[in-house]
Amino acid sequence: MSHLQQWITKDFPGIYTHNVEIGDGKLDSMFMDINKQVAEFHDHVKSDPKLAKGFNLVCHSQGGMICRAFIERYNDPPVHNFVSLAGPMDGVYGVPDLNALCPDSLCPWLNSLMDDIVNGGWVSKAVQSHVAFASYWKDPLNYTTYLDTNIFLADINNEKAQKNATYKMHLQSLNTMLLIYAKKDLIVVPRKSPWFNFYKPGEDKIVYPFFETAQYKDDYLGLKEMDHNGKLKFYAADCDHQNLPRQKCKSVYDGHVKPLLNNTL
Numbered sequence: 001m002s003h004l005q006q007w008i009t010k011d012f013p014g015i016y017t018h019n020v021e022i023g024d025g026k027l028d029s030m031f032m033d034i035n036k037q038v039a040e041f042h043d044h045v046k047s048d049p050k051l052a053k054g055f056n057l058v059c060h061s062q063g064g065m066i067c068r069a070f071i072e073r074y075n076d077p078p079v080h081n082f083v084s085l086a087g088p089m090d091g092v093y094g095v096p097d098l099n100a101l102c103p104d105s106l107c108p109w110l111n112s113l114m115d116d117i118v119n120g121g122w123v124s125k126a127v128q129s130h131v132a133f134a135s136y137w138k139d140p141l142n143y144t145t146y147l148d149t150n151i152f153l154a155d156i157n158n159e160k161a162q163k164n165a166t167y168k169m170h171l172q173s174l175n176t177m178l179l180i181y182a183k184k185d186l187i188v189v190p191r192k193s194p195w196f197n198f199y200k201p202g203e204d205k206i207v208y209p210f211f212e213t214a215q216y217k218d219d220y221l222g223l224k225e226m227d228h229n230g231k232l233k234f235y236a237a238d239c240d241h242q243n244l245p246r247q248k249c250k251s252v253y254d255g256h257v258k259p260l261l262n263n264t265l
Contacts, residue, residue, distance in 0.1 A: 001060060004245045007253055008261060015261075018051060020044045022066070029062060030102075034132040034152050038069040045070075045077060054078040056261050060085040060245045061187070064194070065136060069156045071174070072167035072221075081260040083178045085244040085252075086188055090198040090215070091138030091153045094189030123149050143201035158220035168222040176260055177226060178233040180244065180252065187241040195234055196223070 005019045022029065022037045022044075029037070045051050057079045059067035064087015071079050102110055113131065121127045122137040128151045129135075135152035139145070147154050154160055158167055171177065181194035188194060196210040210216050216224050226232040235256050239249040 001058075001063075001245050003247055003250075004058060004253060004257075007250065007258075011258060012261060016050045018045065018048055018055075030132055031130055032132065033129045034062075034066065034135045035069075037132070038066050038073065041066055041070050042074045042076075046074075051077050054080050056081045056083075058083040058085070058245075058257060058261075059087060061087060061241065062132060062136075063087065064089070065153075065156070068171075069152070072156055072164075072170050075170040075173065079174060081176045081178070082174055083180065083257050083260060084194060085180050086182045086185060086194050086241050087179075088136060088188045088193040089179065090157065090193045090196045090213075091136045092133065092189055092193060093138050093140060093199065093204065096189055097186035125149060125151055128152070138198070140199035140201055140204050157215065159215070163220060168220075172222045172226060172231075174226070174231060176231055176233060177223075178235065178256065178260060180235045180237050180256065182237050182239045182241050182244055184238070184240040 001019050005017050008017055009015060020041055022040050023032050045055070054077050057067050057071075059082075064084030067082065068084065068087070068089070071082060104110075117127070117131065117134050117137060121131075122134045122139065123145060124134075127134050128149075135150065138150075138153060147160055155164075156167065158164055179195055181188075181192050183191075185191045190198065190207045192207055196213065196215055197207050198213065199206065200208055200213070210223075215221065216227075219225060223232055235252070237244060237249060237252045239252060243249045244252060
């Protein structure tokens with residue numbers, strides 16, 4: 001996110017930015033309990049006095065999930081505008097381009113780990129606690145099991161029988177929530193999960209538009225109401241997953257992210 005941070009400081013002279021890194025980089029982002037990552041993110045921003053009155057939040061990939069969870073669970077200090085760059089909002093179900101995620105030279109064990117997740121490891125709460133993406137693996141063919149065993153996604157998506165009204169209230173306090181998906185994404189499967197598009201329970205062939213899902217129709221998170229009030233925005237970027245916050249895709253920042261980096265909006 002360093003490229004994006006540089007663009008912001010150049011475009012808004014004098015603006016304060018805080019680029020949060022959780023843990024010690026890529027391996028911690030993959031293997032630290034994602035709920036702990038959310039709590040650590042909260043500690044970072046809560047301890048920064050320059051953010052006390054609120055801030056705008058731009059997050060990439062899994063970071064989009066962590067940031068949304070922060071808003072729902074804490075929102076302290078409060079977020080004004082939230083931008084998610086290819087965050088898999090409705091989870092993942094499918095094998096990504098693992099070499100793009102982490103080259104074999106650096107992560108020779110990744111293929112084996114992915115096999116374990118796909119072949120039922122996602123059900124284990126212990127596995128989910130130690131492999132972050134297992135906590136947002138969503139098997140539509142075993143949806144009830146997902147609801148019963150998932151430690152993260154089912155909670156922040158308010159999919160369980162007991163709904164959390166605070167999550168809904170915090171999201172609806174946003175001025176704008178912008179969800180961006182990458183048309184050339186080889187990491188997030190299905191590709192439009194960043195728009196809450198996903199398979200219906202019991203199916204794994206057709207990816208349904210957000211507006212046809214129970215999440216939207218039953219308004220678990222208040223997103224339907226936000227949509228009606230003009231607070232929920234979508235954009236399809238002609239980019240791949242990794243380059244969304246980088247120079248190659250700066251036009252996405254210029255045209256869609258930059259206009260939201262103003263607390264008066």
